[in-house]
Amino acid sequence: MTEEVVQWCIRVPIQEGEAMRRQVIADGIADRSLRPRAEDGFLLIPICEKREGAVQMPFAASPKREELPRHEQVGGLVILQDDDVEGAKKILQNRPNAHTALYATSPVEGEFRTRSFKVLAGLDTTETLYHEYGKRMYVDLTAAYFSxxxxxxxxxxxxxxxxxxxxxxxxxxxxxxxxxxxxxxxxxxxxxxxxxxxxxxxxxxxxxxxxxxxxxxxxxxxxxxxxxxxxxxxxxxxxxxxxxxxxxxxxxxxxxxxxxxxxxxxxxxxxxxxxxxxxxxxxxxxxxxxxxxxxxxxxxxxxxxxxx
Ligand SMILES: C[S@@+](CC[C@H](N)C(=O)[O-])C[C@H]1O[C@@H](n2cnc3c(N)ncnc32)[C@H](O)[C@@H]1O
Known part of the structure; x- marks a missing residue:
């Protein structure tokens, strides 16, 4: 029998499903370890965190779900909690929309509230294009604060x-x-x-x-x-x-x-x-x-x- 997990998801009419699926991936909140599923004319798209309008629903747990180190994603950047090069490479393999894995070598500090980073894997950059609710923004995490x-x-x-x-x-x-x-x-x-x-x-x-x-x-x-x-x-x-x-x-x-x-x-x-x-x-x-x-x-x- 397939095991089930309960996860937050966005519920949209099927015809809007593909656009919304792309949007949650672009926003970096898609839970890619679970498959979206259809129910009563709606598509349920699993996401990693609670969002306004999100609901919790059961999804079939993927048997070969890969454990990834804890990280946060901003556009094409992933920020790991640990200085873990192997983990960074694994994340980039599993996140096709991410190009760089970073580790913060300082806290948010100074008047500009910025952090310093070390590149663990991928491109040598802290800049990315981030998507949020249909808008796009350039972000450079060493130059200016962004969350x-x-x-x-x-x-x-x-x-x-x-x-x-x-x-x-x-x-x-x-x-x-x-x-x-x-x-x-x-x-x-x-x-x-x-x-x-x-x-x-x-x-x-x-x-x-x-x-x-x-x-x-x-x-x-x-x-x-x-x-x-x-x-x-x-x-x-x-x-x-x-x-x-x-x-x-x-x-x-x-x-x-x-x-x-x-x-x-x-x-x-x-x-x-x-x-x-x-x-x-x-x-x-x-x-x-x-x-x-x-x-x-x-x-x-x-x-x-x-x-x-
Ligand atoms: C926590 S960040 C918030 C940035 C933005 N509102 C956001 O949500 O991403 C605070 C910002 O305040 C700026 N800042 C710090 N002291 C300031 C001051 N005295 N006057 C104007 N801006 C200041 C920093 O450079 C930083 O970009």
Whole structure:
């Protein structure tokens, strides 16, 4: 009898199945150890992690499923948790869409929040083209911060956004929020301190034919001076160790009715409520868990509604 495993999957009408299957492979979330299967006119495509709209379903376990070392995939790059050359080669053999296997030789560090890498196998590069929900982005992991882990967050914000909003991303990196939300905004300013990140962002905006986003390079503390008298309907603050220090600057840039999304690493619920209320008295704060960071800390997003 075939053994079954329960896995997250995306369920789409059969006729949309092939396009979705390609999309989840491009997004690097396909669980290639399991075969998609049809049921009641729908295709069930197994994925490695929970996604918005995903459901858990049983799949036939492949008897000759190969055990691969733990890794994360960003476009054509796979990042291993261990300095394991043989494991790296095995992953590349099993992941036809990956061209390079890397091992991080430093933590995420410095003002630019970048890491150093050693190439374990494949091409000698840390650059790749990453796909997310139909958009493409150039990423270079040594030059600028990038993580695919907030892709669900970008979709959540996109679905909350009204057409024609003015949006500010204070710590925009290579522009994943800008690429995703920009087309729905009348104007989006996407700023970063790291010139290499802004260079990649410019390429990404061009690649996706986005004309509503103005990329800027600079310290987010100076944005009120730089952008005055512009005000924004939505402000994204994704600098997990220090974003709360920029709340006063954000307050100067917020429309009287504005939503702020503050991403932070926290050790207790409500950790930044006081900071937020100091900058935005009477704001309505909703805090949401995103994922664990260490045994005692986690990534949280504070949605701050002002003037509602
Ligand atoms: C965690 S990354 C987030 C990037 C992007 N929002 C994303 O989700 O991929 C934080 C970014 O903030 C930038 N940064 C750090 N300090 C800054 C500052 N004072 N002003 C503007 N950007 C800053 C870093 O260069 C980095 O790209």
């Amino acid at each position: 695919a882990r907030l892709s669900n967050e970008r979709q959540r914000l996109l679905s909350q956004m009204r057409e024609g909003e003015k949006v500010l991303d204070m710590f925009a990196g290579v522009g994943p929020f800008a690429v995703m939300l920009g087309p729905k905004a009348s104007l989006m300013v996407a700023n970063d301190l790291n010139p290499s990140a802004v260079y990649l962002m410019q390429r990404n905006l061009r690649l996706n034919k986005i004309k509503t986003v103005v990329p800027t390079v600079g310290d987010a503390m100076n944005l009120p001076n730089m952008l005055s008298p512009l005000k924004f309907d939505r402000i994204i603050m994704n600098l997990p160790f220090a974003a709360y220090e920029f709340l006063e600057a954000a307050a100067k840039l917020a429309e009287s009715r504005c939503t702020i999304h503050l991403y932070s690493l926290v050790e207790r619920e409500g950790e930044h409520n006081e900071d937020i209320l100091r900058a935005f008295p009477n704001a309505k704060i909703t805090e949401k868990f995103i994922r664990s960071y260490s045994p005692t800390s986690w990534h949280a997003v504070y949605d701050v509604e002002v003037g509602y």
